Every structure is written in C-alpha cells, then in structure tokens.
Amino acid sequence: MTRRKIKYIISELNIGGAEVILADLAAGVKREYDVEVIYFTGSAPLLTKFEEKGVPVKKLPMKGRVSYRTYSDLTAYLNAEEPDIVHTHLYRADIYGVLAARKAKVPVVISTKHNTDEFRKKGGLWVFIDRVSMKRCSKLIAVSNAIKDFFIKYEKAPENNWVVIYNGVDLNRFNESISRMPDKPEILTKLELDPGLPTVGTISRLTKQKGQIYLIKSVEQLSKLGVRLNLIIAGDGPDYKFLSDYISEHGLGRNIKLLGFVPDITHILKAIDIFVYPSLWEGFGVAIIEAQAAGIPVIASGVDGIEEIITHEKNGFLVPPGSSSEISLQIRKLLKSPELSSKISLEAIQTVKEKFSMDRFIDSHLRLYA
Structure with a gap:
C-alpha cells in the first residue's frame, strides 16, 4: 500500500x-x-x-x-x-x-x-x-x-x-541525554563560572520579546543586595550586542555568560538550578516544558500560553512581564527554600507527563491527519 x-x-x-x-x-x-x-x-x-x-x-x-x-x-x-x-x-x-x-x-x-x-x-x-x-x-x-x-x-x-x-517533550529521552552530561561543577568551570554559586539560566532567541534584559537586571539587583549567583543565557539573535554591551557596561561579565547558539541544550540544563523565562508575550514556551522535564523549577512571565503551562506556586512561579524586581523576589524565594524548589520541580514533572508528553503531541497530530 x-x-x-x-x-x-x-x-x-x-x-x-x-x-x-x-x-x-x-x-x-x-x-x-x-x-x-x-x-x-x-x-x-x-x-x-x-x-x-x-x-x-x-x-x-x-x-x-x-x-x-x-x-x-x-x-x-x-x-x-x-x-x-x-x-x-x-x-x-x-x-x-x-x-x-x-x-x-x-x-x-x-x-x-x-x-x-x-x-x-x-x-x-x-x-x-x-x-x-x-x-x-x-x-x-x-x-x-x-x-x-x-x-x-x-x-x-x-x-x-x-x-x-500543546507542544510536547520526550521526558525519558530528555532525561537520558541530561544524565550523560558532565556534572554541574565541571560544566560551570568550562564556562569560566564559579561552580560554588547557584546558577540561574534561560534558553531562547535574543529578542525584545524574550525579555532577557529584565533577567539580567534582576541578577544585577540581587548582586547589589549581596546575593551572588551565576547567570547563563543560551541563544542567539538580534539583541545579542545590546545585551552584551549592557553586561560589559555594568561590570556583570564575571558572573553572566552569553553563550550564543548552543546546539545541545542538555548540558546547559544540567548546570542550572533555576530556569527563568521572562517573555513579554509568548504563544507557548517550549523551553519551559524542557526545563520542567529536567526537574528545574521555573519562573516565567504570566502571559498568554505560559499561563496554560504554569500554575503559580504549584508547578512554577508567574511574574508580571517586564518586572525585574518580581523575578528577583522569586529567585530569592527559591534560593532560601530547597524544599520549595524540590516540591515545585516534582509537580512540574508530573504536569509534563500528563499534559505535554511527546507521545500525546504526536498522537494528536496523527488523529488529525487520519
């Protein structure tokens, strides 16, 4: 046939x-x-x-x-x-x-x-x-x-x-890939970051929509309060120079790394303790469910499709778009409570299994095509 x-x-x-x-x-x-x-x-x-x-x-x-x-x-x-x-x-x-x-x-x-x-x-x-x-x-x-x-x-x-x-992620394949990555200290050392510090990260194209500048400013605010951490930003795009210049001009280069395009994000996720997705608007946010699948607590803007992924304080945290201060607040909350971080991560993994699995995603399309 x-x-x-x-x-x-x-x-x-x-x-x-x-x-x-x-x-x-x-x-x-x-x-x-x-x-x-x-x-x-x-x-x-x-x-x-x-x-x-x-x-x-x-x-x-x-x-x-x-x-x-x-x-x-x-x-x-x-x-x-x-x-x-x-x-x-x-x-x-x-x-x-x-x-x-x-x-x-x-x-x-x-x-x-x-x-x-x-x-x-x-x-x-x-x-x-x-x-x-x-x-x-x-x-x-x-x-x-x-x-x-x-x-x-x-x-x-x-x-x-x-x-x-809804978009999907292959939970088993994703976690198998992450498990093969080097340990977090080794990854951070290669990135010339302090392996002893907590690490915040984001993965997306560098555009105004994705709001990376608000995440950078939140880390800057935390630094002024004496809260030291690493920030990893993976992705490329038209805002690369703007973000790079801001980091340099404000003396943030020691703890913030712009990695550009990263073909395999799993080693980035292995190094991250908190994932932040600060978009100003967003249809869905594939990177969010990838981070959740990896067991990383997520802070994201409460906009559009993101609100269909995250229930505030249950499987993640929602913040107003463009609010560096709210991002800072939620980061501090997670850093202060490993128990809360673990609880949020477990709920998020369950959400991915129930709503955002790759099998569900593929099967939904096959039924539509039939």
Missing part, C-alpha cells in the same frame, strides 16, 4: 521553539507517512537536528519579503509531488504555503499558529493576506488556547475550525 505524503512548510530553520518542535513532529509522524520539510530562508542552524532524525529537508530560496518566484516554485513542486497533506508553520510559510497548496489542489491544508505576534494587532496588507490564507485551511492548529483566542480576536480567524495541540 502506498504511504501518504505530508509536506511540512516552515519559513526558516532558525533557533526557535517552532523549528525544534517541527523536527520532533516530523520524526514522529514519519513512521506512518512519507514526510519532507521545506523551508525558505536563512542559514538553517537547525538543519542537523532534522538530519539526525532522518527527516528529509528541501530549501526553496526566497529573496526579499515578497517573492512571486517562491510562490510559483512551491506551487510547481507541490504539483509534481502530489502530497496528500500540506502542514505550514510560521508567518511566511503560512501565507505562501497555504496559497500554493490550494493552487496545487492539495486535498488537506493545515496551518499551526505558534505565537501571539504583536504586529498582527496593527493589521496591514500581510495580516489581511494571512486572514485569507486561514480561511482556505482545512484545519487550524493552535499550540495554546491563548493563541486560538488571539487569532480569533485580532485576525478574525474562523472560530469553529481550530484544534488546540
């Missing part, structure tokens, strides 16, 4: 939650479907992640923000390949992918919405085109209820065509 084909289309293979979760999705689905991932732009630092999972990847280059050539090439490729399903991820892929798939008469077209992007509130031509593309989808997936509600409110998306599928 001929296996059905799925083409996943994503704007880029940059360092981000959507790209990471697509690698896991495609790898899980390929046991039942022939899958291929198509992307448009960038140097694709996550390409090796797809290759390691045995997921074929094709680049259709896009030049400029508007590219009829990309639309034409994608339509021709889909016509030739005749996939049964096209599933798009991220803004440009949603627009070009959905419209090209419909032009190529692909039977089923699905789009996953990953974030509550602020620019969508302002409207404009591209938001209008995105609205048109959503109306042409067989089904819309949101990775949180907050995202579904956002698109219905701001983009007038069809209300009855949604399914919410």
